Amino acid sequence: MIELREITWENLWKIINLKPAESQKDHLPSNAVFMAMAYVNLKLQYPDACFAIYHGENAVGFTKILFIEKGEEQFNLSKDTYFIDAIMIDEKYQGRGYGTSALEQILSFIRKKPWGHSDSIRASCYDKNIVMGRLLEKAGFIRTDKLDRGKDGLRVYTIAL
Ligand SMILES: CC(C)(COP(=O)(O)OP(=O)(O)OC[C@H]1O[C@@H](n2cnc3c(N)ncnc32)[C@H](O)[C@@H]1OP(=O)(O)O)[C@@H](O)C(=O)NCCC(=O)NCCS
Numbered sequence: 524m525i526e527l528r529e530i531t532w533e534n535l536w537k538i539i540n541l542k543p544a545e546s547q548k549d550h551l552p553s554n555a556v557f558m559a560m561a562y563v564n565l566k567l568q569y570p571d572a573c574f575a576i577y578h579g580e581n582a583v584g585f586t587k588i589l590f591i592e593k594g595e596e597q598f599n600l601s602k603d604t605y606f607i608d609a610i611m612i613d614e615k616y617q618g619r620g621y622g623t624s625a626l627e628q629i630l631s632f633i634r635k636k637p638w639g640h641s642d643s644i645r646a647s648c649y650d651k652n653i654v655m656g657r658l659l660e661k662a663g664f665i666r667t668d669k670l671d672r673g674k675d676g677l678r679v680y681t682i683a684l
Contacts, residue, residue: 525624527574527586527632530558537582538575541613550652554585557609561587569595570638576612576625583621584612586629590638591645597672605633605684607646610655622654626662634684646680647671656680 530538539555542548552560557573564571569589576584587609591598598604607629612622633644646664648655656678660666664680671677 524579525583525621525628526577527625527628528577530573530575534575534582538585541582541585541611543611544614544617547614547652550649550655551609551611554609554611557585557587560608564589571608572637574632576621576628578616578621581616583616584610584625586610586625588629588633590641602643603639603641605636605638605641605644607633607644610646622658623661626658630662630682636684642684644682644684647677648680650676650678 528534539553539558541554543550551557561571561573569591571587571589573585573587575582576586586607589606589608591600591604591606593600593603610622610625610629612625630644646659648659650656656666659680662682664682667679667681669679671679
């Protein structure tokens with residue numbers, strides 16, 4: 524069974540050491556970089572949560588979830604939005620359904636609206652990242668014609684909340 528767990532001093536290095544395949548490394552920053560970004564967001568009091576993805580007692584992946592307020596400069600959104608900033612499963616655990624189950628857990632976390640009201644969830648992934656694009660669409664996300672922060676090929680996906 525897949526579950527999201529807090530990152531603590533007990534598991535921090537395990538999570539930092541989880542890595543995608545070499546060919547996937549340009550799809551997203553490392554887990555350590557995502558945690559550094561979360562540190563900055565939290566200092567600015569932007570809601571941001573990093574979780575370890577566990578299968579039983581085994582750490583298999585990482586995710587980061589944000590709440591972006593309407594008009595926030597970088598994103599310039601017209602409404603408050605939950606954002607799945609990262610989802611990764613370590614190379615050696617991929618292809619076992621863990622990514623699909625982790626996304627279900629992430630959606631159920633967000634559906635509790637922990638940081639306030641919103642009617643949509645956003646995620647983004649590069650057009651060349653076929654596996655992630657399919658994973659999002661299978662969960663009900665719609666592929667839009669928008670690019671995330673104008674980045675080349677970084678496609679925005681949305682789902683109603
Ligand atoms: C995207 C990612 C999280 C998917 O995790 P996963 O645990 O392998 O996903 P699942 O096992 O649930 O598989 C999901 C689907 O992708 C398919 N799939 C998984 N790995 C695949 C591969 N290497 N090649 C082709 N298809 C693949 C599965 O067959 C499954 O398809 P199906 O639902 O039609 O049967 C994982 O590939 C990953 O961490 N990638 C690197 C990081 C990344 O790109 N993150 C997204 C950044 S936006």
